Every structure is written in structure tokens, then in C-alpha cells.
Amino acid sequence: MDAMPDYHSFHPDTEAAHDLAHCDGLLLVPTDAGARVLNPATSRVLALPSVVAPPPPLPSGRIVGHQAFGLGRNPRSGAYKVARFFYRSLDEVELYAGGCTYTYALGAEVLTLGGGGGADQQWRETPAPPPCPVIPGRTATFFKGSLLFTPHERVLGKEAPGFIHLSLDDELFGVTPGPPCDKRIDYAASSMAELRGELWLCAGSPRPGIGSVEMWACGDLAGARWERRHLVEACVFHGHRSLRPVTASAGAILLRVGPSHLWCYRRQGREPGYGDIVNMRRIEYHRHDHEVVEYQRDTMYAVSVIPYIPSLVSI
Template identity: 40%
Template structure:
């Protein structure tokens, strides 16, 4: 910029060396945020091909740098799950709330919440047009792994990358159809999603009931490897116990952790002398697709599985538990899931919090969790701090330029998952 305010073109001296394409790629571009890389695709064809996934090693190197960052930004995906018609309290005096109809979608989309914009969540991926989104009880929760999101329903399974706008609809399976006598509750299936650390392949696993009674051959597990398989394939071994239908498995260190359904008519623990020693969870290794049984914390007896959840906190598997006086929440953690020894759980933290919570993730050593009132909180060294209240957030649609709110009158619950935007190709 010259003294007169005009932009001047400065020529590079002939002796100044040029940065090679490889140096720019592997030393500079690989360290940039995903959003910046997506904008740089228009610079040249070479950059477009690399960033768009022509070389998978670049996206893996970029993912590695994201995980190695000392300070990670808060980034969450929020999916409002709408009430169906029977869930809405219709008030004729309220003219601002439109009651849900039977055709209203379960969730209008995936919204990105970032700490830099605390009171606004931005629509990242519109899922309102997906078939099957009209039945509020048929879609399962969300799962995230390395920037990819699993969005399963009873009759349709999708894997998508919200950052790159890629979507993969997995082929149908005869096991997605409910058996003649389907267990009551959330259907007959449970899903999981994660990465096989040996092959770096992403796998979707589906547990399903073949029958509702009888122990012989009534349980099944099938796997779909994204980018490789053309159809679902059943595992060589069947699950040792029935899992809770509709409850998403937790991905942890190369395995999926499933919760055993002790109330299932297909579960028989009459042979156990001590109910406290009953198996509680099953670990499904994504590398060799084998099963192993896990015990829960000493207080866990399988009766309150719907009120508990897993999360990975600083490399350990964590589970919350209400304290004895209902004014505290204990955090129990396990770090030896991969070992051959019996699983050991230890109480690590006690939070001064009087409500039940759902653990989400850790950000820079701060625990992020969701309460029953749709607040998002983070636990810092100085105590609990509210991040956002989801039913009063403004939800922005950049394509329409509109802001909406999803209040308690129209939303049954908010599904929230930890999210890291990435370039992984599906």
C-alpha cells in the first residue's frame, strides 16, 4: 500500500526461492482449519483434487494434526428432534406455536454450535428431506467419528460428512425389517460407528433381533465397511447377549461398546449366583470383529441403563452416576477396556450437580455435558459454566437467511454430539 492509499504490485526478486508444491501441501495446507481448506479448493486443480480426497493420505495427515492441537475449539452438532402430533400440548391461545402434524420431520437438520457464536447455531446439513424422517420413533440417535456422522433409522442408514456435503446411503438389508414378533420399545436394532485402527476403514455395525423368544440364533450382528463393502455382511460370531435396541453404541479405542438389555426376553441370567456379577456391556472389536464381555461399575446392575451413558474423557471411558444424596454426580472411569483382565472402574470425579446428565466429550480438559433442561454445560476448574440453552438458541439457515427457535413446545429432545470438521471422504 503506497502513501497515496493505492495498492501497489511488488515484484518478487528473481533470487527469491519458490516454495515447492509438496512443501506448501504438507507443511502449510495440512495445518489449516477445514473451513479454510474448503475455500482453497478453487485456487487450482491440484489443490482441488488433493483437498477433495484424491489423495487419502492428505486427509489422514490433516486429521492427525487436528487431534494433536493443544487447544481445540468447542464444536458441537445439535439435531432438534421434533414432537409428533400426540406429544404436543395444543393451546388455542398460543398463535405462535404451530402444532406438529404426523408428517412433520423428526429433525429439520444438523446445526453447528461453536463457542465463537454462543447464541446462534448454524444449519450445516439439511436432513428434512430424507425418507423415513416422518416417524418420530423410528430414527435412532447420532454417532460421530473423525468428522463423519452416522444417521441411522430403522429402515435407512446414512453416513455423511457435513463439512464436505458428501453423503452415502448404505444398501438395504433383509435384517432391517422387523421380525414377526418384534420386541417392544425402540424397534429391534441398535447401531454403532467407528474406525478400524488397523486398516483406517470406517465401519457401521448393526445389531438386530431375528426372533423375540428362544436363545438359539435369535441375535445377529452385521457390518458395512464404508468405501469397500457393497452389501452388509454378518459377523462369524453372533452377539453373546441382546443389546438395548435404539441405544447407540459408544466408539472407544477401536471398539464399539454395547449395553446389554437385561429386560429382553432373550436374556437369561438365572445361572448367575450373584446379580452383582452379571455382564453389563459387550465390546465389539472393529479390527477382528470379535466380541468380549465387560463388567460395569460396582453400582451398575443393568436396571438403569437408559439413564446412563458413556463418553470418552481424556482417553478413558467414563460413565456418570447420581450420588447417594442426589445432590452430586459421580464420574466413574475405566482405562483398561482393551486388556484381557477384568474391567476395572474407579470413581475419579464428583460434580456438585443435582440433576442427571449426559456426558458429551472433553474440550481442553473441560467436561462438556447436557442436562435434562436442555442446557449445555462445561465443567472447569472453577466450577460449572453454562454454554448454551438449546431451546432458546437461535437457529440460522444460511441458505434462507432466516432465524428460528425450537422451544420445548415443539421439540421432544435435542440430540447433541461432539464434532470435528474434517475432509475424510466417504
């Protein structure tokens, strides 16, 4: 298994902005303007068709971005699909008490990748719009035929009912309830990934450096039966709101901490400590001609890592 580095712009309000997504050797590279799909093993790159213009930015700047992407595979047909959530409109209403509320209209589109022939010429809208606003720029997690998006409680204006999932078979939306955490889930500080055939969720504290992170696992979206596997104390990752799962083995879990660190959490044997943390800003890139390129700290702000297995899937 190789690790694919992801260099992207960073905004303090959303650490997870436009992460890479992967499925069977295909990579999705989303940006503010659109997305590309590539297969590093075959050197094929597919630029997806243009999308609709974004809604105008809010004057306050409290909401950043207007769309979120995801990549997955329809288990029934075997087709690979890219989904895009977007805000048709998003308006901010100031309240007398000093806060604000939002009005919005939502939409979603799906595009099917063709075997060897590129992609559909047009995005097609889902039969029904998403049931809940999601965090823009937060790339969806693919798990057993569905894409899971993170709800945006600030825009929603109340506690979210759960994670928003999109079935890649019938292209219909639904809601997957979160686990019964000790405290209310802070969806903005949570993160999830598919690890060893299970859906894993790290549910963090609502405030930086406070409390702990609970790690939960779910074997199937039907019924969403969550099991708490680990409780991680905050002292190791002080100042960061969330841990983000990357990959796992029988004895350890690799997690991303903040914008540029990796942490190897040992499941058993000893207490976790700072010695298991790696600073990815010291990364070196070994090119095919055996030259080494070192990336200096001041040339990047955020680095992300995903698991990757090469394949010959055609796009």
C-alpha cells in the same frame, strides 16, 4: 470444535434413541429404517444398503425398536466400519405373577466404507452373534478400535455382565465389565463417551431424581481399570435418570441433561448450580447466507449435541 445438532424422534422409555455417532469427521445418522453416513465438510452423503425386516412389535409395547448402530475405525487397516446389532426375533412370555420374560435370537452385521467408492453392496454377519441383548436405538460408543453397546437387562432377565464391545479388527464380540460403583449399575440409566482419550461413564440412579451420578474413566478396554473422577449430587438435575457426557476440557465437562438441556460441570472451584444449564430448545441456526432460523419450543421434543472436527475423509 463445532457442535452438531441432532433432531430425532423421542420415546419416553429411551432418551438415547438413535443419537448421532462421529468418527474422524464422519457422521452416522441412524433411524428406525436404516442409517446414513455423511461428511459435512465435503457434503457427501451415503445411504447404507437396506437391512432385514424388523421382528413384529411386542403386544405390550414394553420393548421399542429392534436394532442399534455404531460407527468406528479399524486401527489396524484404517478402514471405517458401520456395525448393526439386531434382534432376529423377540417374544414376550407373560408370567402368572404379573411380570414377563423374553425369548430372543440375536444377530449383528458389519459394513466397511470404501474410499471414494461407496460401501460394500452387502452387510456381512459377524463370525459369532452378540453374547447379550442390547438396548435398541442406543447408538454405540467408539473407543480405541471397538464399539461399545449397552446391555438390555430387561430382555436379558438378569444382571448384565458388562458392556458389550465389538472389535472392529476381527469383528468379534466381548464383554467389558463396568466400574465398581457404590450401587449396582443401572445400565439403562448409564451413558458413556470418549473424552480426551479416555472412556467416560456416567452411572446414574435406578430411579428418577434419586441419589447421585458417579463419573468414571477408563484408559483402556484391556483389563477395564476404572477410576472414579466425580460424584455429582442429584439436586442439579432432578427428574432425569442420567447425565450424558458430550465433551470435556481441563476444567469442565459438558453433559447433556434430559432431552434438551446442556450442563457445564466445573471440575474445581465452586459447587455446580443451575446457572451452568443451557436450554437447547432456544437454539438458533445461522445459515451460510447469514440468515438466522429460530427453532420454537413446540417444533421439537429432543435435541442432542456431539463434538465434531471437520475432515476430508472420503466415503
